[in-house]
Amino acid sequence: AIEYSMNRIDNPITKNNREEKIQKFKDKKDLEEKIKEMEKRENVDEEVQREIYVSYAKLWVIRVEEELYNINSELPMLEHMDKVRGGETNPSPPIKTKVMKPFILVKSEQQKAVFGAGYPSLPTMTLDEFYDAELKRIVEAQNQQKMQQP
Numbered sequence: 443a444i445e446y447s448m449n450r451i452d453n454p455i456t457k458n459n460r461e462e463k464i465q466k467f468k469d470k471k472d473l474e475e476k477i478k479e480m481e482k483r484e485n486v487d488e489e490v491q492r493e494i495y496v497s498y499a500k501l502w503v504i505r506v507e508e509e510l511y512n513i514n515s516e517l518p519m520l521e522h523m524d525k526v527r528g529g530e531t532n533p534s535p536p537i538k539t540k541v542m543k544p545f546i547l548v549k550s551e552q553q554k555a556v557f558g559a560g561y562p563s564l565p566t567m568t569l570d571e572f573y574d575a576e577l578k579r580i581v582e583a584q585n586q587q588k589m590q591q592p
Contacts, residue, residue, distance in 0.1 A: 466504060473501045
């Protein structure tokens with residue numbers, strides 16, 4: 443049997459109890475399955491119809507309790523927002539975190555020279571260095587072509 447009382451909604455300590463939440467979830471699922479099974483029956487007499495209605499009422503009580511708890515937990519946040527907008531309190535400044543550069547651990551200097559940073563997102567050379575290297579490569583390729591032509 444499931445017990446329902448408004449005290450469970452007003453007291454957040456019992457609401458946050460993990461076992462109670464698990465039990466409420468299981469009760470909710472059991473009621474939903476029970477309702478589906480009873481509605482599938484072909485011959486529904488008054489007793490079964492009454493049981494369906496009672497199960498729906500219990501299911502909606504659980505849902506209402508959940509919504510009331512959510513509303514009660516949102517009220518302090520809304521009141522604080524009103525105070526901040528009204529100028530009664532100052533909003534807390536955002537916490538500044540220190541930005542850290544990524545680093546790669548390597549076993550040796552040789553491994554560091556071969557693999558570099560370990561991923562392609564960090565530039566390994568500047569644009570000027572890239573341009574100079576490309577220009578040097580092109581000039582060398584043209585010089586080799588000239589020497590190979592008879």
